[in-house]
Every structure is written in C-alpha cells, then in structure tokens.
Amino acid sequence: MRHGSEFSTAVRKGRRAGRQTLVIHLNRTGSDPASPARVGFVVSKAVGPAVVRNRVKRQLRHITRERLAALPSGALVVVRANPAAAGSPNLAADFDSALSSALRNSSGGGASGRRPGGPRG
Structure with a gap:
C-alpha cells in the first residue's frame, strides 16, 4: 500500500488482531476483489x-511475502510493529497467530472481532 487512505481504511474498518510484537488490521472489503491483497x-x-x-520492516516483509497466498484477494492489510518486535525471535509466530485470528474474525457475518464487555469504538 502506498496511500494514506488505504492505511486509514484498513485500520478503521478492518478487523484487528494483536500480539505482543505486532498488530494486524485486515479489511477484506478494501478494494477490487479481483486484485491481489495489499x-x-x-x-x-x-x-x-x-x-x-x-x-x-525487512523481517516483516519477508514473513508477509511467504504468507501472501493465504491472504484473501482484494484485502488491505496493515501490520503495525510494537516496540517488542525489535530483536524478537517470535515475530513470525506472532504474525501467524494474529493473521489467523484476523482472518477468523473477518470471515463470519456476525462476528464483530471484539471481546464481550470490551470497550466500543
């Protein structure tokens, strides 16, 4: 992604899944469904x-490149690194875990991706 509007769409309208080292925002309806995931x-x-x-950033690009086929076509994905990502040996495992959680939360029609009783907004 190269435009701020795409980042905003993914972060504001997408599903979020966080781990200690990173947070993934996934928006399946971000753009043309025939285009590849960005x-x-x-x-x-x-x-x-x-x-x-x-x-x-290089580590995240490498991890993402290997898992690009698992992303739905047309999806917008933002990967935000937390300070714990620096030097973490668990970056790939956290990425896989957060991505599977975001995909799981975004697939259901009624799934909101929020914990019951958690903050709204």
Missing part, C-alpha cells in the same frame, strides 16, 4: 533507531 507496514520510532526499524 500489505502496508507501520514501524514507529518507539520500536528503536532507524537501523532497528529498518531491520524489523
């Missing part, structure tokens, strides 16, 4: 200095 990354300065942030 993925964007958010790695803030809280993760670390530029060298560390770039390393985390």
Whole structure:
C-alpha cells in the first residue's frame, strides 16, 4: 500500500488482531476483489533507531511475502510493529497467530472481532 487512505481504511474498518510484537488490521472489503491483497507496514520510532526499524520492516516483509497466498484477494492489510518486535525471535509466530485470528474474525457475518464487555469504538 502506498496511500494514506488505504492505511486509514484498513485500520478503521478492518478487523484487528494483536500480539505482543505486532498488530494486524485486515479489511477484506478494501478494494477490487479481483486484485491481489495489499500489505502496508507501520514501524514507529518507539520500536528503536532507524537501523532497528529498518531491520524489523525487512523481517516483516519477508514473513508477509511467504504468507501472501493465504491472504484473501482484494484485502488491505496493515501490520503495525510494537516496540517488542525489535530483536524478537517470535515475530513470525506472532504474525501467524494474529493473521489467523484476523482472518477468523473477518470471515463470519456476525462476528464483530471484539471481546464481550470490551470497550466500543
């Protein structure tokens, strides 16, 4: 993804699944269903200095590239790295876990992706 509007759509309208090292926002209805899934990354300065942030982005791109076929076509996906992502050996496992949770939450018609009694909004 390259446009801020795509990031906003995925974050605001998509399903969220978080783990210790990252958060995945998945919006299945983001664009044309015939187009391939598009993925964007958010790695803030809280993760670390530029060298560390770039390393985390490279690791996330590598992990995502291997799992691109599992994403629904036309989906918009935003992967946001948490500060714990820097140097974490569990990044791929957290990615897989969060992605499967986001896919599971977005597939059902009535599933809201929120915990009962949790905050709304």
